Amino acid sequence: MIQLHNLHHRYPDGTYALRGIDLTISKGEFLLICGANGSGKTTLLRIMSGLLKPTEGSISINGLNPVKEPWKVRQIVGMIFQDPDSQIVGETVREDIAFGPENLGLSLKEIKERVDWALEKMGLQSLSEKSCYLLSGGEKRRLAIAGVMAMKPEVILFDEPFTHLDYPGIQEVLKYMTRLHQEGHTLIVTTHDVEKVIAHIDRIAIIHKGEIKASGLPDHLVKELPQFGVRPPCYVILGGEKISWLE
Amino acid sequence: MITATLIQTNISLFIFDSLLLVALFFLSQFPFKQLLRELRFWAIFLFILFLFQVLLTPGTRFHSSHWLPVSKEGVLLGGLTCWRLGLIFGYAILFTAVTRPRELQDALIWILKPIPFLPERRIGLMVSLTLRFFSRTLDWVEEVNIAHQARLGDQNKNPFRKAKLLALPVLRRSLLEVEEVTFALAARGYRDDLSIHLSKISLSHLVPLFFLLGFFVVIGWLEL
Numbered sequence: 001m002i003q004l005h006n007l008h009h010r011y012p013d014g015t016y017a018l019r020g021i022d023l024t025i026s027k028g029e030f031l032l033i034c035g036a037n038g039s040g041k042t043t044l045l046r047i048m049s050g051l052l053k054p055t056e057g058s059i060s061i062n063g064l065n066p067v068k069e070p071w072k073v074r075q076i077v078g079m080i081f082q083d084p085d086s087q088i089v090g091e092t093v094r095e096d097i098a099f100g101p102e103n104l105g106l107s108l109k110e111i112k113e114r115v116d117w118a119l120e121k122m123g124l125q126s127l128s129e130k131s132c133y134l135l136s137g138g139e140k141r142r143l144a145i146a147g148v149m150a151m152k153p154e155v156i157l158f159d160e161p162f163t164h165l166d167y168p169g170i171q172e173v174l175k176y177m178t179r180l181h182q183e184g185h186t187l188i189v190t191t192h193d194v195e196k197v198i199a200h201i202d203r204i205a206i207i208h209k210g211e212i213k214a215s216g217l218p219d220h221l222v223k224e225l226p227q228f229g230v231r232p233p234c235y236v237i238l239g240g241e242k243i244s245w246l247e
Numbered sequence: 248m249i250t251a252t253l254i255q256t257n258i259s260l261f262i263f264d265s266l267l268l269v270a271l272f273f274l275s276q277f278p279f280k281q282l283l284r285e286l287r288f289w290a291i292f293l294f295i296l297f298l299f300q301v302l303l304t305p306g307t308r309f310h311s312s313h314w315l316p317v318s319k320e321g322v323l324l325g326g327l328t329c330w331r332l333g334l335i336f337g338y339a340i341l342f343t344a345v346t347r348p349r350e351l352q353d354a355l356i357w358i359l360k361p362i363p364f365l366p367e368r369r370i371g372l373m374v375s376l377t378l379r380f381f382s383r384t385l386d387w388v389e390e391v392n393i394a395h396q397a398r399l400g401d402q403n404k405n406p407f408r409k410a411k412l413l414a415l416p417v418l419r420r421s422l423l424e425v426e427e428v429t430f431a432l433a434a435r436g437y438r439d440d441l442s443i444h445l446s447k448i449s450l451s452h453l454v455p456l457f458f459l460l461g462f463f464v465v466i467g468w469l470e471l
Contacts (some may be wrong), residue, residue, distance in 0.1 A: 046430065049434055050433075051430050051433055051434055070433075071433045072434065074433070074434060074435075075436065076437045078434070079434045081427065081434075082429070082430055083427065085383075086424060086427035086430075086431050087374070087430050087431040087434075087435070088380075088426075089372070089376065089431075089432065089435075091347065091348055091375070092349075095349065098434045099437075100436060103435060103437050103441065103442065105438075105441050106435060107369055108444055133382075144410050147435065148435070150394035151435070151436065
Protein backbone atom coordinates (compact mmCIF):
# COMPACT_ATOMS: atom_id res chain seq x y z
CA MET A 1 0.00 0.00 0.00
CA ILE A 2 1.17 3.51 -0.86
CA GLN A 3 0.20 6.39 1.41
CA LEU A 4 0.88 10.04 0.68
CA HIS A 5 0.00 12.56 3.34
CA ASN A 6 0.05 16.36 2.94
CA LEU A 7 2.83 16.08 0.39
CA HIS A 8 4.43 19.30 -0.87
CA HIS A 9 7.26 19.79 -3.31
CA ARG A 10 8.81 23.13 -4.08
CA TYR A 11 11.48 23.76 -6.72
CA PRO A 12 14.58 25.81 -5.81
CA ASP A 13 13.11 28.86 -7.57
CA GLY A 14 10.15 28.77 -5.16
CA THR A 15 7.57 27.33 -7.59
CA TYR A 16 5.28 24.77 -5.99
CA ALA A 17 5.06 21.55 -8.02
CA LEU A 18 2.88 19.77 -5.47
CA ARG A 19 0.63 21.19 -2.76
CA GLY A 20 -0.81 19.07 0.02
CA ILE A 21 -1.24 15.77 -1.84
CA ASP A 22 -3.24 13.17 0.10
CA LEU A 23 -3.60 9.84 -1.66
CA THR A 24 -3.82 6.18 -0.72
CA ILE A 25 -3.18 3.50 -3.33
CA SER A 26 -4.10 -0.09 -2.53
CA LYS A 27 -2.08 -3.14 -3.45
CA GLY A 28 -2.95 -4.40 -6.95
CA GLU A 29 -4.76 -1.20 -7.94
CA PHE A 30 -4.57 0.31 -11.44
CA LEU A 31 -4.62 4.05 -10.83
CA LEU A 32 -4.62 6.78 -13.45
CA ILE A 33 -3.25 10.15 -12.41
CA CYS A 34 -4.33 12.63 -15.04
CA GLY A 35 -3.76 16.31 -15.42
CA ALA A 36 -2.66 18.97 -17.86
CA ASN A 37 0.99 19.65 -18.70
CA GLY A 38 2.89 21.04 -15.71
CA SER A 39 0.28 19.89 -13.21
CA GLY A 40 2.86 17.91 -11.17
CA LYS A 41 2.30 14.35 -12.42
CA THR A 42 5.95 13.51 -13.11
CA THR A 43 7.14 15.11 -9.87
CA LEU A 44 4.62 13.01 -7.95
CA LEU A 45 5.86 9.79 -9.59
CA ARG A 46 9.49 10.71 -8.91
CA ILE A 47 8.74 11.26 -5.25
CA MET A 48 6.96 7.88 -5.10
CA SER A 49 10.04 6.15 -6.52
CA GLY A 50 12.38 7.92 -4.11
CA LEU A 51 14.07 9.98 -6.81
CA LEU A 52 12.94 13.32 -5.41
CA LYS A 53 12.41 14.33 -1.81
CA PRO A 54 9.23 16.09 -0.79
CA THR A 55 9.78 19.47 0.87
CA GLU A 56 6.94 18.72 3.29
CA GLY A 57 4.63 15.85 4.18
CA SER A 58 5.10 12.12 4.44
CA ILE A 59 5.12 9.16 2.09
CA SER A 60 5.06 5.46 2.86
CA ILE A 61 5.44 2.57 0.43
CA ASN A 62 4.69 -0.80 2.05
CA GLY A 63 5.75 0.84 5.31
CA LEU A 64 9.03 2.12 3.87
CA ASN A 65 9.96 5.78 3.67
CA PRO A 66 11.48 6.63 0.23
CA VAL A 67 13.31 9.59 1.75
CA LYS A 68 15.11 7.49 4.34
CA GLU A 69 15.33 4.21 2.44
CA PRO A 70 15.37 5.06 -1.29
CA TRP A 71 17.44 1.95 -2.11
CA LYS A 72 14.85 -0.41 -0.58
CA VAL A 73 11.97 1.50 -2.17
CA ARG A 74 13.52 1.27 -5.65
CA GLN A 75 13.52 -2.51 -5.31
CA ILE A 76 9.75 -2.42 -4.79
CA VAL A 77 8.90 0.41 -7.14
CA GLY A 78 9.91 0.39 -10.81
CA MET A 79 9.49 3.44 -13.01
CA ILE A 80 9.06 3.65 -16.78
CA PHE A 81 10.15 7.08 -17.99
CA GLN A 82 8.34 9.20 -20.56
CA ASP A 83 11.22 8.97 -23.01
CA PRO A 84 12.54 5.39 -23.14
CA ASP A 85 15.82 6.67 -24.58
CA SER A 86 16.59 8.26 -21.21
CA GLN A 87 16.22 4.91 -19.54
CA ILE A 88 18.16 2.71 -21.94
CA VAL A 89 21.81 2.38 -20.89
CA GLY A 90 22.81 -0.92 -22.49
CA GLU A 91 24.19 -1.47 -25.95
CA THR A 92 22.03 -4.46 -26.75
CA VAL A 93 18.55 -5.39 -25.49
CA ARG A 94 19.95 -8.18 -23.29
CA GLU A 95 22.61 -5.92 -21.79
CA ASP A 96 20.09 -3.23 -20.97
CA ILE A 97 17.70 -5.61 -19.22
CA ALA A 98 20.61 -6.96 -17.16
CA PHE A 99 21.45 -3.48 -15.81
CA GLY A 100 18.79 -3.54 -13.05
CA PRO A 101 19.44 -7.11 -11.80
CA GLU A 102 23.19 -6.33 -11.77
CA ASN A 103 22.45 -3.38 -9.49
CA LEU A 104 20.56 -5.71 -7.18
CA GLY A 105 23.84 -7.59 -6.70
CA LEU A 106 22.48 -10.89 -8.02
CA SER A 107 24.71 -13.76 -9.18
CA LEU A 108 25.47 -14.16 -12.90
CA LYS A 109 23.19 -17.20 -13.10
CA GLU A 110 20.30 -15.36 -11.49
CA ILE A 111 20.85 -12.29 -13.69
CA LYS A 112 20.68 -14.49 -16.80
CA GLU A 113 17.51 -16.18 -15.54
CA ARG A 114 15.86 -12.84 -14.85
CA VAL A 115 16.89 -11.40 -18.22
CA ASP A 116 15.56 -14.46 -20.07
CA TRP A 117 12.35 -14.26 -18.07
CA ALA A 118 11.87 -10.54 -18.82
CA LEU A 119 12.71 -11.07 -22.52
CA GLU A 120 10.08 -13.78 -22.76
CA LYS A 121 7.51 -11.85 -20.77
CA MET A 122 7.81 -8.78 -23.00
CA GLY A 123 8.13 -10.78 -26.23
CA LEU A 124 11.65 -9.55 -26.90
CA GLN A 125 13.52 -12.88 -27.29
CA SER A 126 14.10 -12.44 -31.00
CA LEU A 127 15.56 -8.97 -30.39
CA SER A 128 17.80 -9.89 -27.46
CA GLU A 129 21.09 -9.24 -29.30
CA LYS A 130 19.81 -6.27 -31.29
CA SER A 131 21.24 -2.80 -30.68
CA CYS A 132 18.84 -0.76 -28.55
CA TYR A 133 19.04 2.22 -30.89
CA LEU A 134 17.73 0.25 -33.82
CA LEU A 135 14.47 -0.61 -32.06
CA SER A 136 11.14 0.95 -32.99
CA GLY A 137 9.30 3.24 -30.56
CA GLY A 138 7.05 0.42 -29.34
CA GLU A 139 9.98 -1.97 -28.95
CA LYS A 140 11.94 0.62 -26.96
CA ARG A 141 9.00 1.09 -24.63
CA ARG A 142 8.73 -2.69 -24.20
CA LEU A 143 12.45 -2.80 -23.48
CA ALA A 144 12.06 -0.10 -20.83
CA ILE A 145 9.29 -2.17 -19.21
CA ALA A 146 11.39 -5.36 -19.47
CA GLY A 147 14.32 -3.57 -17.78
CA VAL A 148 12.08 -2.69 -14.87
CA MET A 149 10.31 -6.08 -14.81
CA ALA A 150 13.67 -7.86 -14.45
CA MET A 151 13.97 -6.20 -11.03
CA LYS A 152 10.63 -7.82 -10.09
CA PRO A 153 9.01 -4.74 -8.57
CA GLU A 154 5.63 -4.86 -6.92
CA VAL A 155 4.61 -1.37 -8.02
CA ILE A 156 5.19 -0.05 -11.54
CA LEU A 157 4.96 3.65 -12.36
CA PHE A 158 4.35 4.68 -15.97
CA ASP A 159 5.06 8.29 -16.87
CA GLU A 160 3.13 9.24 -20.03
CA PRO A 161 3.59 5.75 -21.52
CA PHE A 162 1.88 6.47 -24.85
CA THR A 163 3.94 9.48 -25.92
CA HIS A 164 5.32 9.23 -29.49
CA LEU A 165 3.71 5.82 -30.07
CA ASP A 166 1.60 4.85 -33.05
CA TYR A 167 -1.61 2.82 -32.77
CA PRO A 168 0.05 -0.65 -32.75
CA GLY A 169 2.67 0.67 -30.30
CA ILE A 170 -0.03 1.92 -27.93
CA GLN A 171 -1.88 -1.39 -28.17
CA GLU A 172 1.34 -3.28 -27.48
CA VAL A 173 2.12 -1.29 -24.34
CA LEU A 174 -1.48 -1.35 -23.16
CA LYS A 175 -1.63 -5.13 -23.59
CA TYR A 176 1.39 -5.60 -21.33
CA MET A 177 0.04 -3.09 -18.81
CA THR A 178 -3.26 -4.94 -18.47
CA ARG A 179 -1.38 -8.23 -18.17
CA LEU A 180 0.79 -6.86 -15.38
CA HIS A 181 -2.31 -5.62 -13.60
CA GLN A 182 -3.96 -9.04 -13.90
CA GLU A 183 -0.83 -10.60 -12.40
CA GLY A 184 -1.31 -8.49 -9.30
CA HIS A 185 1.11 -5.61 -9.82
CA THR A 186 0.09 -2.17 -8.62
CA LEU A 187 0.12 0.13 -11.64
CA ILE A 188 0.19 3.91 -11.50
CA VAL A 189 -0.06 5.67 -14.83
CA THR A 190 0.19 9.39 -15.47
CA THR A 191 -1.17 10.85 -18.68
CA HIS A 192 -3.30 13.66 -20.04
CA ASP A 193 -4.57 11.24 -22.68
CA VAL A 194 -7.27 9.45 -20.70
CA GLU A 195 -8.85 7.84 -23.76
CA LYS A 196 -6.28 5.08 -24.06
CA VAL A 197 -6.50 3.60 -20.57
CA ILE A 198 -9.97 4.53 -19.37
CA ALA A 199 -11.41 1.07 -20.10
CA HIS A 200 -8.80 -0.68 -17.96
CA ILE A 201 -8.22 1.44 -14.85
CA ASP A 202 -9.73 1.00 -11.40
CA ARG A 203 -9.58 4.64 -10.32
CA ILE A 204 -8.78 8.16 -11.54
CA ALA A 205 -7.04 10.88 -9.56
CA ILE A 206 -7.17 14.33 -11.14
CA ILE A 207 -4.20 16.54 -10.42
CA HIS A 208 -4.36 20.26 -11.16
CA LYS A 209 -1.72 22.87 -10.34
CA GLY A 210 -0.07 20.46 -7.91
CA GLU A 211 -3.24 19.53 -6.04
CA ILE A 212 -5.39 16.40 -6.18
CA LYS A 213 -8.77 17.85 -7.11
CA ALA A 214 -10.75 14.63 -7.24
CA SER A 215 -10.25 10.91 -6.90
CA GLY A 216 -12.71 8.12 -7.56
CA LEU A 217 -14.25 5.71 -10.04
CA PRO A 218 -13.67 6.60 -13.71
CA ASP A 219 -17.37 6.77 -14.56
CA HIS A 220 -17.98 9.25 -11.77
CA LEU A 221 -15.19 11.63 -12.73
CA VAL A 222 -14.86 11.62 -16.53
CA LYS A 223 -17.31 14.50 -16.97
CA GLU A 224 -15.28 16.70 -14.65
CA LEU A 225 -12.06 16.33 -16.68
CA PRO A 226 -12.46 19.36 -19.02
CA GLN A 227 -12.49 21.87 -16.15
CA PHE A 228 -8.99 20.67 -15.22
CA GLY A 229 -7.59 20.92 -18.75
CA VAL A 230 -8.00 17.23 -19.64
CA ARG A 231 -9.96 16.05 -22.66
CA PRO A 232 -12.60 13.49 -21.71
CA PRO A 233 -12.75 10.23 -23.66
CA CYS A 234 -14.82 10.05 -26.86
CA TYR A 235 -17.53 7.92 -25.31
CA VAL A 236 -18.30 10.75 -22.89
CA ILE A 237 -18.46 13.38 -25.65
CA LEU A 238 -20.39 11.27 -28.18
CA GLY A 239 -22.31 9.09 -25.76
CA GLY A 240 -22.12 5.32 -25.62
CA GLU A 241 -20.10 2.63 -23.92
CA LYS A 242 -16.44 2.64 -22.88
CA ILE A 243 -14.22 1.31 -25.67
CA SER A 244 -10.92 -0.45 -25.02
CA TRP A 245 -8.01 0.36 -27.33
CA LEU A 246 -7.26 -3.35 -27.32
CA GLU A 247 -10.47 -4.22 -29.15
CA MET B 248 52.94 -0.51 -32.43
CA ILE B 249 51.39 2.01 -34.81
CA THR B 250 51.90 4.84 -32.30
CA ALA B 251 55.55 3.88 -31.91
CA THR B 252 56.11 4.07 -35.66
CA LEU B 253 54.14 7.28 -36.10
CA ILE B 254 56.29 9.29 -33.69
CA GLN B 255 59.35 8.54 -35.88
CA THR B 256 60.24 10.66 -38.92
CA ASN B 257 61.33 7.70 -40.99
CA ILE B 258 59.42 7.69 -44.30
CA SER B 259 59.72 3.92 -44.73
CA LEU B 260 57.78 3.46 -41.50
CA PHE B 261 55.11 5.85 -42.78
CA ILE B 262 54.86 3.81 -45.97
CA PHE B 263 54.54 0.63 -43.88
CA ASP B 264 51.77 2.23 -41.74
CA SER B 265 49.94 3.46 -44.83
CA LEU B 266 50.03 0.06 -46.52
CA LEU B 267 48.91 -1.61 -43.31
CA LEU B 268 46.04 0.87 -42.95
CA VAL B 269 44.87 0.25 -46.51
CA ALA B 270 45.08 -3.52 -45.96
CA LEU B 271 43.13 -3.25 -42.69
CA PHE B 272 40.46 -1.10 -44.33
CA PHE B 273 40.02 -3.76 -47.01
CA LEU B 274 39.85 -6.47 -44.37
CA SER B 275 37.30 -4.55 -42.29
CA GLN B 276 35.07 -4.04 -45.38
CA PHE B 277 34.55 -0.45 -44.26
CA PRO B 278 32.65 1.37 -47.05
CA PHE B 279 35.12 3.55 -48.98
CA LYS B 280 32.54 6.32 -49.52
CA GLN B 281 31.93 6.48 -45.79
CA LEU B 282 35.68 6.80 -45.19
CA LEU B 283 35.89 9.72 -47.60
CA ARG B 284 32.92 11.37 -45.91
CA GLU B 285 34.53 10.95 -42.48
CA LEU B 286 37.84 12.35 -43.74
CA ARG B 287 36.26 15.29 -45.56
CA PHE B 288 36.30 17.71 -42.59
CA TRP B 289 39.74 16.57 -41.45
CA ALA B 290 41.10 17.10 -44.95
CA ILE B 291 40.26 20.83 -44.69
CA PHE B 292 42.02 21.00 -41.32
CA LEU B 293 45.07 19.18 -42.71
CA PHE B 294 45.21 21.47 -45.71
CA ILE B 295 45.21 24.59 -43.50
CA LEU B 296 47.90 23.01 -41.33
CA PHE B 297 49.95 22.22 -44.43
CA LEU B 298 49.68 25.84 -45.63
CA PHE B 299 50.88 27.14 -42.25
CA GLN B 300 53.85 24.78 -42.22
CA VAL B 301 54.77 25.57 -45.81
CA LEU B 302 54.51 29.33 -45.45
CA LEU B 303 56.02 29.74 -42.01
CA THR B 304 58.95 27.30 -42.04
CA PRO B 305 62.22 29.06 -43.00
CA GLY B 306 64.63 27.40 -45.47
CA THR B 307 65.81 27.33 -49.07
CA ARG B 308 63.34 28.34 -51.73
CA PHE B 309 62.56 26.45 -54.95
CA HIS B 310 64.76 27.49 -57.94
CA SER B 311 61.97 27.32 -60.51
CA SER B 312 59.55 29.51 -58.55
CA HIS B 313 61.70 31.76 -56.43
CA TRP B 314 58.93 34.32 -56.03
CA LEU B 315 56.84 31.85 -53.98
CA PRO B 316 57.29 32.34 -50.20
CA VAL B 317 57.61 28.57 -49.83
CA SER B 318 60.63 26.62 -48.60
CA LYS B 319 61.68 23.04 -49.44
CA GLU B 320 61.91 22.25 -45.71
CA GLY B 321 58.43 23.66 -45.20
CA VAL B 322 56.93 21.44 -47.89
CA LEU B 323 58.72 18.39 -46.47
CA LEU B 324 57.73 19.18 -42.88
CA GLY B 325 54.14 20.06 -43.83
CA GLY B 326 53.84 16.93 -45.94
CA LEU B 327 55.16 14.68 -43.19
CA THR B 328 52.93 16.30 -40.51
CA CYS B 329 49.82 15.93 -42.64
CA TRP B 330 50.73 12.37 -43.60
CA ARG B 331 51.21 11.48 -39.93
CA LEU B 332 47.96 13.14 -38.84
CA GLY B 333 46.11 11.60 -41.77
CA LEU B 334 47.29 8.17 -40.67
CA ILE B 335 46.23 8.88 -37.08
CA PHE B 336 42.75 9.93 -38.28
CA GLY B 337 42.56 6.90 -40.55
CA TYR B 338 43.46 4.49 -37.73
CA ALA B 339 41.08 6.30 -35.37
CA ILE B 340 38.20 5.95 -37.85
CA LEU B 341 39.00 2.30 -38.41
CA PHE B 342 39.29 1.60 -34.68
CA THR B 343 35.98 3.34 -33.94
CA ALA B 344 34.24 1.52 -36.79
CA VAL B 345 35.29 -1.99 -35.82
CA THR B 346 35.22 -1.75 -32.00
CA ARG B 347 31.97 -2.08 -30.11
CA PRO B 348 31.54 0.49 -27.29
CA ARG B 349 31.06 -2.39 -24.87
CA GLU B 350 34.50 -3.76 -25.76
CA LEU B 351 36.07 -0.36 -25.17
CA GLN B 352 34.33 -0.12 -21.83
CA ASP B 353 35.42 -3.62 -20.79
CA ALA B 354 39.01 -2.92 -21.81
CA LEU B 355 39.05 0.27 -19.76
CA ILE B 356 37.60 -1.46 -16.71
CA TRP B 357 40.11 -4.30 -17.09
CA ILE B 358 42.98 -1.80 -17.09
CA LEU B 359 41.61 0.21 -14.15
CA LYS B 360 40.54 -2.73 -11.99
CA PRO B 361 43.91 -3.33 -10.29
CA ILE B 362 44.26 0.36 -9.35
CA PRO B 363 43.00 0.90 -5.79
CA PHE B 364 40.48 3.64 -4.91
CA LEU B 365 39.28 3.97 -8.52
CA PRO B 366 35.54 3.29 -9.02
CA GLU B 367 35.95 1.16 -12.15
CA ARG B 368 32.21 0.47 -12.45
CA ARG B 369 31.40 4.18 -12.42
CA ILE B 370 34.16 4.94 -14.91
CA GLY B 371 32.95 2.15 -17.21
CA LEU B 372 29.39 3.46 -17.09
CA MET B 373 30.58 7.01 -17.72
CA VAL B 374 32.51 5.85 -20.76
CA SER B 375 29.53 3.96 -22.19
CA LEU B 376 27.21 6.92 -21.55
CA THR B 377 29.70 9.35 -23.10
CA LEU B 378 29.92 7.21 -26.23
CA ARG B 379 26.16 7.00 -26.32
CA PHE B 380 25.70 10.72 -25.74
CA PHE B 381 28.16 11.55 -28.48
CA SER B 382 26.08 9.78 -31.11
CA ARG B 383 22.84 11.18 -29.69
CA THR B 384 24.25 14.71 -29.67
CA LEU B 385 25.16 14.32 -33.34
CA ASP B 386 21.57 13.20 -33.98
CA TRP B 387 20.24 16.28 -32.20
CA VAL B 388 22.57 18.55 -34.16
CA GLU B 389 21.22 16.99 -37.35
CA GLU B 390 17.64 17.40 -36.14
CA VAL B 391 18.12 21.05 -35.13
CA ASN B 392 19.81 21.74 -38.46
CA ILE B 393 16.87 20.26 -40.35
CA ALA B 394 14.43 22.23 -38.19
CA HIS B 395 16.35 25.42 -39.03
CA GLN B 396 16.30 24.58 -42.70
CA ALA B 397 12.54 23.99 -42.53
CA ARG B 398 12.21 27.60 -41.34
CA LEU B 399 14.70 28.84 -43.94
CA GLY B 400 17.41 29.22 -41.31
CA ASP B 401 20.00 28.15 -43.88
CA GLN B 402 19.46 31.45 -45.72
CA ASN B 403 21.38 33.23 -42.97
CA LYS B 404 25.08 33.00 -43.78
CA ASN B 405 26.45 34.48 -40.55
CA PRO B 406 28.47 31.59 -39.03
CA PHE B 407 28.34 33.01 -35.47
CA ARG B 408 24.57 33.37 -35.54
CA LYS B 409 24.26 29.91 -37.03
CA ALA B 410 26.53 28.44 -34.32
CA LYS B 411 24.55 30.17 -31.57
CA LEU B 412 21.20 29.00 -32.94
CA LEU B 413 22.53 25.47 -33.16
CA ALA B 414 24.41 25.33 -29.85
CA LEU B 415 21.67 26.66 -27.58
CA PRO B 416 18.94 24.07 -28.30
CA VAL B 417 21.47 21.22 -28.43
CA LEU B 418 23.04 22.29 -25.13
CA ARG B 419 19.65 22.73 -23.44
CA ARG B 420 18.50 19.31 -24.66
CA SER B 421 21.76 17.70 -23.54
CA LEU B 422 21.42 19.11 -20.02
CA LEU B 423 17.80 17.96 -19.76
CA GLU B 424 18.80 14.52 -21.03
CA VAL B 425 21.63 14.29 -18.49
CA GLU B 426 19.15 15.02 -15.70
CA GLU B 427 16.72 12.39 -17.03
CA VAL B 428 19.44 9.75 -17.37
CA THR B 429 20.62 10.46 -13.82
CA PHE B 430 17.10 9.87 -12.54
CA ALA B 431 16.70 6.75 -14.69
CA LEU B 432 19.96 5.29 -13.36
CA ALA B 433 18.86 5.93 -9.79
CA ALA B 434 15.42 4.44 -10.52
CA ARG B 435 17.09 1.24 -11.71
CA GLY B 436 19.07 1.00 -8.52
CA TYR B 437 22.51 1.96 -9.85
CA ARG B 438 25.34 1.35 -7.34
CA ASP B 439 29.09 1.94 -7.54
CA ASP B 440 30.07 -0.59 -4.94
CA LEU B 441 29.19 -3.78 -6.84
CA SER B 442 31.80 -5.98 -8.46
CA ILE B 443 31.88 -6.17 -12.24
CA HIS B 444 31.72 -9.33 -14.35
CA LEU B 445 33.84 -8.85 -17.44
CA SER B 446 33.12 -10.99 -20.46
CA LYS B 447 35.81 -13.51 -21.53
CA ILE B 448 38.32 -12.49 -24.21
CA SER B 449 37.20 -13.97 -27.52
CA LEU B 450 39.49 -15.82 -29.93
CA SER B 451 39.14 -13.03 -32.50
CA HIS B 452 40.74 -10.69 -29.95
CA LEU B 453 43.42 -13.15 -28.86
CA VAL B 454 44.75 -13.70 -32.38
CA PRO B 455 45.90 -10.07 -32.93
CA LEU B 456 47.32 -10.06 -29.39
CA PHE B 457 49.47 -13.10 -30.19
CA PHE B 458 50.40 -11.50 -33.51
CA LEU B 459 51.56 -8.35 -31.67
CA LEU B 460 53.50 -10.42 -29.15
CA GLY B 461 55.19 -12.30 -31.99
CA PHE B 462 56.03 -9.01 -33.69
CA PHE B 463 57.73 -7.70 -30.53
CA VAL B 464 59.64 -10.96 -30.12
CA VAL B 465 60.93 -10.66 -33.70
CA ILE B 466 61.88 -6.98 -33.23
CA GLY B 467 63.65 -7.83 -29.96
CA TRP B 468 65.50 -10.72 -31.61
CA LEU B 469 66.58 -8.47 -34.51
CA GLU B 470 67.83 -5.82 -32.07
CA LEU B 471 69.98 -8.43 -30.29
